[in-house]
Amino acid sequence: MDSQGKRAVRLRLTAAAALAGVSGAAGSWAYARSGASASDLVRDLAVGWAYVVAGIMAWKRRPANHTGRLMVAEGITWFLGNLQGTAIPVLFTFGAWWEALNMAVLLHLVLSFPEGRLTTVLTRRLVQFAYGLVAVGGLVRTLLFDPATDTGATYLDCASCGPNLFFVPGWHGLFDTFDAVYHAIGWVISAVAAVAVVQRWRHASAARRRALLPAWFGIGVAVAFLMWDMLFYVVPWFGEVGSLAEQAVYLMSDLAQVAVPFAFLGGLLRMHLQRAEVSGLVIDVGTDPDPSKVREALVRVLGDPTLRLGLWREEKGAYVDGSGREVSADGAGRTPVRASDGRQLALLHHDPALADDPELLESTAAALRLALENVWLRTRAKDVATRIVQAADAERGRLERDLHDGAQTRLVFALMSVRRVQRGLADHPDPALREAADEAESSLRLAIDELRGIAQGIHPAVLTRDGLAAALGALAKEAALPVVVAAEPRRYDPLVESTAYFTVCEALSNAAKHARARAVSVSARHLDGRLVVETVDDGIGGADTARGTGLRGLADRLAAVDGVLHIHSPAGGGTRIRAELPCG
Incomplete structure (x- = not known):
């Protein structure tokens, strides 16, 4: 929502709060004039303003949902009937006409919760009929109502209130009959509304039923109030002998009705939090889209x-x-999830009743789409990285073979030729010629050794031929400091072996160049389907992947083959480098 929209919402909320204040003040003043006690006024204000406060909070939190507005309307209309306690004809007549408007608003609130809109033809017709009954039936009832004689016709017993501007004396004889019909129609509407809520409950999902609990609470309170009203209407003498019981029931009714708006608010905010939980699906899925874990989150x-x-x-x-098992895409209660480019990702087979909450389904599908696309992108990136490492490893092996079979072989042949020349010059009288042949032989041997070292650094032949244990042993012999090797003599995938080998190479290089170590131990073992390679030195410690490219490159290389690098290097406590690679 932009700033202009927020400003408009704030203005509406301010206007609603001001109107509620005026309505409550006028209603309380009129109610007090009819003889209400201080406790009656407090309870009455508590109910009406509870709806207003809860409604404003709901309206502010979810401005697109009409539930908050309906709760505010319920709080404002709660006080209209109290205006019958005044001696001002206009206010009295207005209060008599719209006395039951708050009941129609409550019905609208109950039947539209939690979406804030009426979703079926039945509920729309019920609400329209309820408002029509109040507008038309309430007007007719007001035309027949004489406050001087019909003192028991309202919850206010005030013979001195009024007069009624709309009263038609010639029609007064029809008041009792019409009043009975008017109340009976209200009871029928409430009963049908209760049936509608029950039907929604029966066909709702578990989540939907939890969301409908405030509606149950609200209609339960309304029905209880109407039943009590019906008891007093059908058995007039009950009020005369049961004044204490009447007061107790009205007190319980008011307290229950104070709780109703906050029940609606709690349900609305709970749904808001439920939608907020949807974003957690991305975290729940993580890097491993295990169907059972994802399903639990859903x-x-x-x-x-x-x-x-x-x-x-x-x-x-x-x-x-x-x-x-395959999940069929045919039938009700199926929500497909597709990637942004149209690829099929997943299918939700759910309770068809969840279709009543399309916003929740759409947000869930969107979050699941994002999570699965992230997994797909990470998988693609890892596959690319793995192929790069494989290609680099293969190229290392090719270079090693080319050096061995090409330049090194030619150098060896040249060395053999020089040695034949040396033998031929053994008795030659010219010492300078014999010395030149010796220098050529020495240079060729040095060149062969250097070339063998280069080839060994690119990709040691012993690793391909004899495996990781033999290659680590050969590496230890050529190291610049004492190295103890403990490696299991078993073979692994070539890519796993080369990754483990070069991890040890980097660790030994760091130990010699930076750690000032006196000795290093190297171990390689198979553990729970993983190759675990560890190097431990007794150097100064303090190794940090953030400060050098060697260890950072190692971590990237290991990640490309689903491996993990752990480094423990406290200052002054040596360095332990542990690499774990999947090997089956």
């Missing part, structure tokens, strides 16, 4: 224990759940 958000989640499997051309 069940928690949607409140549907029957939900099935199918993830799209390209090789099967179908949606598959966590147990390997």
Whole structure:
């Protein structure tokens, strides 16, 4: 919502609060004039303003939902009937006409909760009929109502109130009959509304039923109040002998009605929090879209224990759940989830009643789409990184073979030729010639050793031929400081072996150049389906991946093959580098 929209909402909320204040003050003044006690006034104000306060909070939190506005309207109209306690004809007549408007607003609130709108033809017709009954029926009733004689016709017993501007004396004989019909129609509307709420409950999902609890509470209070009203109307003498009981019931009714708006507010905010929980799906899915874990997160958000989640499997051309069963895309209660480019990602098979809350379904599908696309992108990036590492490793091996089979072989042949020349010059009288042959032989041997070292650094032949344990042993012999190796003599995938080997190479290089270590121990073992390689030195510690490219590059290389690098290097306490690689 932009700043202009927020400003408009604030203005409406201010106007609603001001109107509620005026309505409450006028209603309390009129109610007090009719003989209400201080406790009666407090209870009456508490109920009306409870609706206003809760409604303003709901309106502010969810301005697009009409529930908050309806609660404010209920609080304002709550006081209209009190105006019958005045001796001002206009106010009295207005209060008599619209006395039951708050009941129609409450019906509207109950039937439209939690969306804030009426979703079925039945509920729309009921609410229209209720407002029509108050507008038309209330007007006719007011035309027949004489406050001087019909003192028991309202909850205010005030013979001195009025007069009624709309009263038609010639029609007064019809008042009792019409009043009975008027109340009976109100009871019928309430009963039908209760049936509508029951039907919504029966066809609702578990999450939907929790959302409807405030509506149950509200209609329960309204029905109880109407039943009490009916008891006093059908058995007039009950009020005469049961004044204490009447006061107790009105007190309980008022207290219950104070709780109703906050029940609606709590339900509305709970739904808001439920929608907020949807964003947590991205975190719940994480980097591993395990169907069972994702389904648990969806069940928690949607409140549907029957939900099935199918993830799209390209090789099967179908949606598959966590147990390997296909999830059909046909039928009711199916919500497909597609990627932004149209690719099929997942299918939610849920309670069809969740269709009554399309906002929740749409936000859930959007969050699941984002989570699965993130996983897909990470997988693609990891696959690319793995292929790069594989290509680099293969290129290392090719270079090592080219050096070994090409330049190194030619150098060896040249060395053999020089040695034949040396033998031929053994008796030659020219010492300078014999010395030149010796220098050539020495230079060739040095060149071969250097070339072998280069090839060993690119990709050691012993690693390919004999495996990781032999390669680590050879590496230890050539290291610049004492190295103890404990490695299991077993073979692994070539990419895993080369990654582990170069991890140890980097660790030994750091130990010699930076750690000032006196000795290093190296271990390689198979543990729970992973190759675990550790190097431990007794140097000065303080190694940090953020300060150097070597260890950071190692971490990236390991991540490309689903490996993990752990470094423990306290200052003055040596360095432990642990690499874990999946190896089956």
